[in-house]
Structure formats: C-alpha cells, structure tokens
Amino acid sequence: MNHLYSRRGWSVLAACTFLAALLPLLHLALPAGHPLHVSGYAMGLVGKFMCYALAALALDLVWGYTGILSLGHGLFFALGAYAHGMYLMRAIGRDGSYGSALPDFMVFLDWKDYPWYWAFTDHFWYCMLLVVLVPGLVAFVFGWFAFRSRIKGVYFSIITQALTYACMLLFFRNDTGFGGNNGFTDFKRILDFPITAPGTRTALYLATLALLVGALLLCRWIVRSKLGRVLQGVRDAESRLMFIGYDPLAFKLFVWTLSAVLCAIAGALYVPQVGIINPSEMSPANSIEMVVWVAIGGRGTLAGPILGAFAVNGLKSWFTAAFPDLWLFALGLLFILVTLFMRRGILGTLPALQRLLPVALRGKPAVREAKEEAA
C-alpha cells in the first residue's frame, strides 16, 4: 500500500484534485471557441464519473478491506438519489406540465395530496438528512440481521442482490409513490437556482469533487487506524479474529453502514447532475457493474476503485457512442479477463509491472519508498 502514503501518492492526489478543480474554471472563464474550453457536457460527464467513483470507493471499503462483497450497493445509491429527488420534485412547484402543486406522476395517478412519507420534503436540509438516514437505516437493519446470523461470502452477496431486486420491483410500482417506471425527472431548480445554469452545475461539480476527496481521506484514515486493521482481520481470517476475542459484528456493521451512507451521498450528488432517477438504478446489473469498477481499479487500494470507475465509464461512454452493439461484449470480456489475469486490478498490478522494468527506468528505488513509509 506504499503508493497510498508515499509523498508521491499525496502529490498525485493533489495534482488530480487540482486538475479536476480546474475543469469548471475552463468551462466558465473561456469562450466556447477556445481550444482549452471545456464543454458543459464534458464537465457533466466528469461530475457523473465522480459520483460513480464515490460509490466505488464506498464499495471498496466493504469489499476490498472487509471482504464483504455487496451486490446491492445500487440500492443505497438509488435510495440516496430518491431522497434528494424528492426535494427536487417539490422544488418544481407549479412548473410541471399539469401546473399542479403535485408532481406530474401524482396528478396522473389522480392523487389529491402527498403521501405521508413526503412530509417536509420541501425543505432541502431535511432531504439531505434523509439521504444519510434512510439508506443508513436500511443498511444498519439489514446488516444487523445478516451479520448477527453470520451470513457471509457468496450467501451475503446473493441476499444483497435479492434485496436490491425486491426494492426495484417495489419502486417500479406506481402505488409506491415514487413515480413508478419513470421515476423522478424534469427537475427545474435546486435551492432556487436554475438546475441547468452553468453556475449551478459548476457548484454541484465542485461539491462532488470536495466530497469525493473528503471521502477518500476519511477512508484512508479509517483503513490506517486500528479499526482498519481489525477490518482486514475480518477479511483475511474472521474465525481467528473471533478466537482472539473480537466480536466482528460491530466492526462489520459499522463499515457496512458507513459504506451505504457514502454510496447514498454519491447517489444524491448524481441526481441533480444527471437529471433523472428511476428504479432501473436498483437493477442487480448496475450493482454488479459497480463491483467491476472496484475489481478493475484494484480492490483494497481506495485509489484504485476511483481509477476503475473513471476507466470503465470513460470506456463505456466512448464505446456506446462508437460501437453501441459491442459494449456488452467489451464489458463482459473485461469482467472475465480482469478476474482471470488481473486479480488485483490496475493499481494492484502496477508494482509487479514496475518490477519487470529495468532498474534504470524505475521511478524511485523500492527501498527508499519503504523507508518513507516507515518514517
């Protein structure tokens, strides 16, 4: 893990953050014809990728460091998105196509008033609280039952998949009160700022960047602490850890809930930038795709999943534009090849590749790096 804590690691992180923060400046300050101008589309794309990266980071915390493979993180992502979406729907006000105070889908269903769980959702900060609390609570309750009866490994994965699948079916129903198939879309404003204005988009972008970097630092701190050591103990030899006298339940539950909350925050940042949330975000396929970002970037590296999310989604954007029919082939092969030949992902394989290079080409001698870490 030397690359995480070395001086070089810090400088790469700082450089990436700086570059990412520069994008909106280039977008706002330069005229459209300028060679360095960044289009709103490109900035939106990077913003979306950062949301995915945050979700991947959250997943790495449970899978990479605690060995719990979740195939249901799409649920927490979508729950966060829906919680924020409720506010955004209320903020449309009477500008919907029916001109009613209710969202269009409720008018369509001939509902006269908001259901009880929509209460207070016109307050932004209450919804932000929901973004954290609802997925956190779902994760806590589910995790408590699952970890208490020591469900682990693939069983846990399969159950999380069933969970997100069941919730997807639930949200697809019109009567659930979240817009059925269409979900939430057509947002107009957030905190009274028009949602499509360049300034609002820049602010959302910067907020995403700040939260992503913040989450990375938080995760870094956690996995370095004693708590992180215990988590890795759970991953590597849970029964041994129990024999020493630790109860893994609390540790697993903590990291599981934290991961769900981070994922929900990613979802909440995703909605205003992409402008739509619907139940297909909860489909098992989406959750598995998240796992692939982590696997490709390198699990148990924190920076790797972020890299993986950018790489896979960048590839996806390019593929679906250039060869739409081939994308699923490419993604499928990526799954197979990474699991067969790159077990540790891009970042995990990097040191091994470095060692293959002739000594003169290596950046820093491995010995010096190890000393740095010790110091």
Place this chain on the structure above:
Amino acid sequence: MKHILKHILLVLALCLPALTQAAIDPALLQPLAGDDPDARVDAVARIAATGSADARTVLQALLDDELAATPDGRVLVLHGDQALDPATGKTLPVPDGADGIVVNNRLRGAAQAALSGLALLAPETERRLAAAQALQGKELDAAQAPLLRQALQRETDPGIRTILAQLVAGADLGSNDPARRKAAVVALADSGTPALRPQLQAMLARNPDGGYVEGDAALRAAAEATLRAIDRRSARNDIIANLFYGVSLGSVLLLAALGLAITFGLMGIINMAHGELLMIGAYTTYVVQSLFRHYLPGAADWYLVAALPASFAVAFAVGVLLERSVIRWLYGRPLETLLATWGISLVLMQAVRTIFGAQNVEVANPAWMSGGVTVLGSLVLPYNRIAIIVFAVLVVAAVWLVLNRTRLGLFVRAVMQNRRMADCVGVPTGRIDMLTFGLGSGIAGLGGVALSQLGNVGPDLGQSYIVDSFMVVVLGGVGQLAGTVIGALGLGEINKFLEPLAGAVMAKICILAVIIIFIQRRPQGLFALKGRSVE
C-alpha cells in the same frame, strides 16, 4: 320531395317479396342498424332464438364487421361487392350508401354468446359440448332462455344436459315469471357458477323505497341459500386452483433452479450465467421449431421431442466450454467466479441479441398442448401447465438416477465430498468437474425448453429467473436435491396464495423479504447438513 317518394316506392317494392318469404323477420333485423344499444342487444338475442342457419350467417357477419345498413333501414350481409339480404335470402349488388354497422364490445359479446348458443343445436356432440362450455361463466339474460330451453329439449347427451340445465336456470334468473325464477334459484343451489353471483345478489337488494327487489320472501331465502352454496364451492375451487397453479409455478422454478442446484449446490460455483443457459435452451427450442417448420411441416407439432435432446446438448456443450476456458481457473475463489460468470452472461446475452435480434422470438405451443381439462365444473387446468409439471417430475427423477445410480454420479459425489481422496483413488477429478458442470448446464437447457412454452423467449429471459433460481437453491439448502424440490414448490405455493391478497408484484416482494428473513434464521437452508465446522 320527388326524390324521397322514389325512395319510399323502392323500399316498398323491395319489401313485398320479403313479406312473403322472409327467412328472418325484417322487424328483427332493423334494430341492429339503429342507435339504441339495448334494442340492438335484444335484437341479437331474438335473431338467435329463431335458430335458423340464416341467423347464424347474420351473427357471424356482425362479428366479422361484414354487416351493413342501407339508408332505407335494411340490413345486408356483405360478401365483397355482393350483398345478401337475410330478410329475403337473395343476393344483390351492394346498394349505394350502404354503411357498415358499428359493433361495440357489448354487442360483440352478445353476438358471440348468441352464436355459441346456436352451436348448441349443431348435430355433432363435440361442438355442442364446446358451445355449452363456452357459455358457462358468461352473463346470460332471459332473452336467451328460449334458445337454451329448445337446446335442452333436443339434447340427448347427459353431460351436456347437466350443463344446459344450469345455463337455462342462469338465464331464467332474469325472467319475469316468479315461478320460473324460483325454480331457477333452487336448481342453481347445487350447480351454480360464481358468474351468477351478481344476479342472485341483485335479488336480495332493496329498492330505494325500502322494499326488496324480489317480492317473494321464500324466493329470497332460497336465493340466499344458493348464494352460500356458490360461495362455498367457489372458495373450494379457488383453493384447488391456487394449489394447482402453485405447483405449476413451483415446477417452473424447479426446472429453472435444478441446474443451479448442481453447479452451485454440488460444485459451489456461483454461476451467474445460469440464466443465460436457460435462455440458450429456449433459443435452441426456437431454432428446432423453425427447422421443423421448414423441413418437416407435417410433424411440426412434434418439434418438442427433438428440441429436448438438442437443448440439452447445446447447453451441455456451452457449459463444458465455459468450465474448461474460464471457470476451472477460479475454483476456490467464489467471489471472482461470480464476477467472471456475470461477464460470461453479458457476452452470451449480447451474442444472442446479435444473432437473433433484440426482439422476442415466437415459440408456439404444439397443438396438443393447447386447451385444458375441466374439473369440478368450472376449473380449467391448461394442458401446457400439466405438461410442465410432468416434465419437471421426469427431470428430477432423471437427475436423481444419474447422481445416485450411475458410476458418473458416484464420481461426482465422491469429488464433491472429498476431492483429494477421490483423486488418490484414481477419479479423474478434472474431467468430473467438467462433466458435472456440463450436466448442470444441460439441465438448465431442458429448463429453457419448458420456459419457452410458457412465456416470451428473448435475450433477457435468463435475467428474470436468475434471482429466483438462487433463492430456491439457497432456501432449499445447498447440495440437497430434495431441498431444491421442496424449496421450489414451497415458493410457488406461497407466491400463488399471496397473489390474490397482495397483487403479483407485492407477492414477489413479500417472498423475497420472507426468504431474506428466513435465511437469517437458518443460514444453511431448510435441509442443512449438520457439521462442526466454524465456517
């Protein structure tokens, strides 16, 4: 003025012969062209009651939108540019201004009922039986009673007589004659169908002035008793229907999950591509069906017989290929297997989409599978559901025989229980892994044949079954064939009994929730092997 006079004269001239040799009284036909919906429905019943072949022609034409009205109020049956006047039985060229009669759903329903009523008079027993059964469960009114009564009088077959007697009673409920109504209510007490419930209930309702709709108190009491009898019977039928459909759904789940019970249950491979193996089986069925249609159109109904081995073989081959190329490198790393097989499933899905297109393909039930057997009066059990249940039983029996009574099965069990020891005594473990995985995949292919007979065959077919299949295997307990069977049937039954209470989607959600809770209690499934290991 002159113009109108000419018209009237023309009408009179045309009507004269009609008055003498009318096959159907024009007064009966005329309301059909009118606007009054009640009169039109009434006219249909009256035309049918004549029981003549011409009545049949008129009603059929009504259903086929071939009935037209002329401005002078005649009703004609169109045949291309010729028109038959049912009132005269003569064919004439289509007159100017003849306008098609608009048929709404209510009129269409009435005409259909009347037509099947007419079929009651057909000379062949089968047609009469089919017609009588078709009328069961439909709403009848008093206008149809004469026709039914006529049919009952002529009928000789006792089975059809029973049905007809019931139908007559049903139609008589709306009669104006209290004696008839009473006889009908009493007759229905031991043979009523739920469709008559609203009519009986209407007899018990009160008018706005407080008096009963049905004046006769004895008749009301009889109606109440009949209602109770009908409710009892329909409750019993509902339970039996739920049981049957639950078993049927359970067999579908079982066929979908049985292959997984081998690959996941016995070998411990999380095969996310299992759903796609089902899909491959279904698409093989489609290909075999197309080949039969093209080369052996005479035997097209028997394509399933060839589709079974073909699907097994194709899915077996794909399974063996997967095991040799990808899965065998991942033994002992279940989570990675999960990801790799998910990748395989994406590739397979996209491959099918590229070859066959993204749309669903059409797989038809063979003729011998359509229709169903009627039990307990009104409960229809479709043949294709019964065939799937029988097929599931056969497949389970075959799998059990292979695993417990053959040398291959012995080796499979040996390798799964103690790989090293099996290797030491000379079992070729690598080959056994390959064959076991192939067997599981082949059974998935067979499941695909069954699924192709029930629903849409499309590239996403597998996706909709993968979660369910895993639930069945996990619920039943890993490595237990009996557990898988009971898990599948249990899930099917619970689903069918919850559906009427909560709706299809909510039932499914409830079941997933129940399974999630259940697994908390018994993480090893229903039939856990007892052991002392901590893991």
